[in-house]
Amino acid sequence: MNFLMLLLVCFRALRRNAMRSLLTALGVVIGVAAVITTLGIGHGARSQIEEQVNRLGQNVILVFPGSQSLGGVSAGGGTVNTLTVEDALAIRDEIPEITAASPEVRSQRQVAYGNRNWFTRIYGQSADYLHIRQWPMEAGRMFSEEDVARATKVAVVGQTLVEELFEGANPVGETIRVQGMPLEIIGVLDRKGMSLMGSVQDDIVLIPYSTAFRYVSGRTHAMVINIQVLSDEYMDIARAKISDLLRERHRLRPEQPDDFTIQTQEEVARTATETSRTMTILLGSIAGISLFVGGIGIMNIMLVSVTERTREIGIRVAVGARTRDILGQFLLEALLLSCLGGLLGILLGFGVSTLIAHHAGWAVSVSVGAVFSSFVFSAAVGIFFGYYPARKAARLNPIEALRYE
Amino acid sequence: MPVIEIENLRKTYSMDGGLSVEALCGVSLCFESGEFAAIMGASGSGKSTLLNILGCLDPPTAGRYLLNDDNVAALEGERLAALRNENIGFVFQSFNLLSRTSALENTELPLMYNHSGLGMTEIRRRALAALDRVGLAERADHHPNQLSGGQQQRVALARALVNEPSVLLADEPTGNLDSRTTLDIMALLQQLNDQGMLIVMVTHEQEIGAYTRRILEMRDGLIIRDSPVENRRHARAEASGESTTRLNATES
Numbered sequence: 329m330n331f332l333m334l335l336l337v338c339f340r341a342l343r344r345n346a347m348r349s350l351l352t353a354l355g356v357v358i359g360v361a362a363v364i365t366t367l368g369i370g371h372g373a374r375s376q377i378e379e380q381v382n383r384l385g386q387n388v389i390l391v392f393p394g395s396q397s398l399g400g401v402s403a404g405g406g407t408v409n410t411l412t413v414e415d416a417l418a419i420r421d422e423i424p425e426i427t428a429a430s431p432e433v434r435s436q437r438q439v440a441y442g443n444r445n446w447f448t449r450i451y452g453q454s455a456d457y458l459h460i461r462q463w464p465m466e467a468g469r470m471f472s473e474e475d476v477a478r479a480t481k482v483a484v485v486g487q488t489l490v491e492e493l494f495e496g497a498n499p500v501g502e503t504i505r506v507q508g509m510p511l512e513i514i515g516v517l518d519r520k521g522m523s524l525m526g527s528v529q530d531d532i533v534l535i536p537y538s539t540a541f542r543y544v545s546g547r548t549h550a551m552v553i554n555i556q557v558l559s560d561e562y563m564d565i566a567r568a569k570i571s572d573l574l575r576e577r578h579r580l581r582p583e584q585p586d587d588f589t590i591q592t593q594e595e596v597a598r599t600a601t602e603t604s605r606t607m608t609i610l611l612g613s614i615a616g617i618s619l620f621v622g623g624i625g626i627m628n629i630m631l632v633s634v635t636e637r638t639r640e641i642g643i644r645v646a647v648g649a650r651t652r653d654i655l656g657q658f659l660l661e662a663l664l665l666s667c668l669g670g671l672l673g674i675l676l677g678f679g680v681s682t683l684i685a686h687h688a689g690w691a692v693s694v695s696v697g698a699v700f701s702s703f704v705f706s707a708a709v710g711i712f713f714g715y716y717p718a719r720k721a722a723r724l725n726p727i728e729a730l731r732y733e
Numbered sequence: 734m735p736v737i738e739i740e741n742l743r744k745t746y747s748m749d750g751g752l753s754v755e756a757l758c759g760v761s762l763c764f765e766s767g768e769f770a771a772i773m774g775a776s777g778s779g780k781s782t783l784l785n786i787l788g789c790l791d792p793p794t795a796g797r798y799l800l801n802d803d804n805v806a807a808l809e810g811e812r813l814a815a816l817r818n819e820n821i822g823f824v825f826q827s828f829n830l831l832s833r834t835s836a837l838e839n840t841e842l843p844l845m846y847n848h849s850g851l852g853m854t855e856i857r858r859r860a861l862a863a864l865d866r867v868g869l870a871e872r873a874d875h876h877p878n879q880l881s882g883g884q885q886q887r888v889a890l891a892r893a894l895v896n897e898p899s900v901l902l903a904d905e906p907t908g909n910l911d912s913r914t915t916l917d918i919m920a921l922l923q924q925l926n927d928q929g930m931l932i933v934m935v936t937h938e939q940e941i942g943a944y945t946r947r948i949l950e951m952r953d954g955l956i957i958r959d960s961p962v963e964n965r966r967h968a969r970a971e972a973s974g975e976s977t978t979r980l981n982a983t984e985s
């Protein structure tokens with residue numbers, strides 16, 4: 329029997345049990361989809377981190393609350409309340425190598441304009457925040473030191489807000505509401521970057537930190553202090569001075585550990601990349617295991633189907649099928665099922681990745697390599713888990729097989 | 734020249750626990766082309782065992798089996814498969830059709846395993862011709878569960894004939910059929926035999942044997958009688974006669 333004929337035999341056999349075939353392939357579908365999605369997310373997370381690091385700006389130092397040794401620090405931390413606004417002001421005013429310092433407080437809030445709503449992130453920052461970030465403005469102005477001092481209800485918005493609430497029209501002078509509180513828009517930020525991540529960076533509302541503390545976040549302490557150093561060569565000395573100043577201000581005795589963590593741009597990048605790699609490996613292994621389980625599912629159903637199709641095998645042998653025709657048929661059926669599962673899984677993985685990318689605003693990118701390798705892997709799963717049932721089918725005694733009820 | 738020649742054929746089944754059953758205890762036979770033989774005998778006398786060996790589905794324990802002068806006992810699995818495919822048509826009591834598969838695709842099956850590498854159009858053409866030969870061409874698309882028992886057995890016959898075998902083996906082909914359908918199938922077998930096909934069938938019904946040309950009786954793994962059929966019955970004539978009788982019965 330030539331290969332084309334064998335293929336036809338397999339197609340007919342799979343079609344006869346279309347439902348079972350699909351269910352058999354389902355395990356591989358889910359496994360491959362999981363692999364594709366995790367690899368895509370991992371890839372996306374890495375490029376997002378690169379983006380975030382770049383957008384930190386030049387010569388930036390970040391100070392987080394909590395001690396690193398106590399595990400209190402992460403990029404999204406801020407559960408420990410040790411950094412005050414006064415700390416930020418002291419850093420800016422007392423250390424000559426430092427040109428700007430902005431205490432940051434973030435909140436996720438619903439923002440309303442007219443009958444439109446948008447869920448966004450509200451950042452409380454100082455007036456010089458845009459210098460630290462090196463983020464130009466498109467229209468209007470940034471809030472001033474005086475706005476910060478008086479906690480005025482003003483806001484500078486990113487491009488996403490302009491699109492979602494104002495349909496692209498210039499919003500300067502309009503008033504948006506957060507939890508019923510009016511905020512007057514005084515400025516619009518430039519679009520930040522061209523990456524797929526653009527939407528995230530632009531999905532932002534900046535307000536004076538004083539306003540944020542008083543009316544929005546309910547917090548009393550900074551989640552991060554963003555600091556800009558005069559130039560690259562002063563990074564180390566600035567770092568040392570920040571540490572001394574904060575230890576002194578927090579009245580830490582020499583034997584006490586820091587209750588804050590200082591990180592430069594590169595350090596943030598390294599930590600974040602490491603975290604994302606660990607996550608990718610973790611998720612990837614889970615996905616791999618589910619693909620493996622899918623393979624076992626194929627073997628399981630193929631074994632059941634060998635028993636169930638005992639008579640069919642007997643019939644085929646009786647009309648002249650050779651041992652290797654039977655072996656080939658069952659092996660090829662398993663291979664076709666796993667490849668079908670692989671293809672459907674790749675499509676599903678694409679779909680899920682796109683959905684995640686859309687909703688989370690991540691650049692989930694599915695690479696050709698991931699698609700190729702998961703397809704090859706699912707084919708290997710088919711052959712590996714299909715062989716045992718196929719051999720079992722090929723070894724059946726035809727007379728007993730024909731008598732099988 | 735005989736198509737089938739067996740000499741002192743033996744088959745011993747060894748069971749678990751050291752027991753063994755002698756199903757055939759030295760059977761010698763010859764079948765020429767154009768013959769129509771019935772193997773008869775009580776249940777357990779070895780009829781199916783003999784037919785399975787003739788059909789190359791089961792190897793004999795000892796003895797000689799020549800099929801078209803090929804020594805079957807000496808052949809390997811590959812060659813046996815080719816013999817089954819090209820030289821033997823097998824029909825079973827329980828039809829043994831692939832379920833959820835059309836009559837046509839069932840009939841195509843042996844052609845797909847054929848070594849001559851036929852194309853799909855030729856396979857389809859030959860399968861249709863075989864279905865036509867058993868009078869089922871217009872049911873080619875029907876699945877087994879849409880066919881009556883007699884029609885299913887016809888499909889099985891078409892499948893057995895499709896590779897133009899040199900012998901048609903049938904193990905109680907009418908065992909699952911009512912008497913009316915039995916007549917139809919016997920008429921079809923007689924017609925095939927009239928066209929020159931060698932047919933060996935197993936049956937335990939004396940009546941069925943009367944439609945063949947030669948009766949072999951088995952007991953305990955041996956042939957105890959081998960005699961030609963006198964006053965051979967003709968199924969086709971009886972079938973039409975029966976319908977006439979039935980007509981008369983409804984009239985009166």
Ligand SMILES: Nc1ncnc2c1ncn2[C@@H]1O[C@H](COP(=O)(O)OP(=O)(O)O)[C@@H](O)[C@H]1O
Binds near residue numbers: 748776781782783
């Ligand atoms: N696979 C087998 N294993 C053991 N004994 C068998 C097997 N097949 C048949 N036999 C035995 O061989 C004898 C002949 O069986 P069989 O050829 O099926 O008889 P028949 O078809 O005439 O009813 C019986 O005693 C039966 O029990």
Ligand SMILES: [Mg+2]
Binds near residue numbers: 780781782
């Ligand atoms: Mg029997």
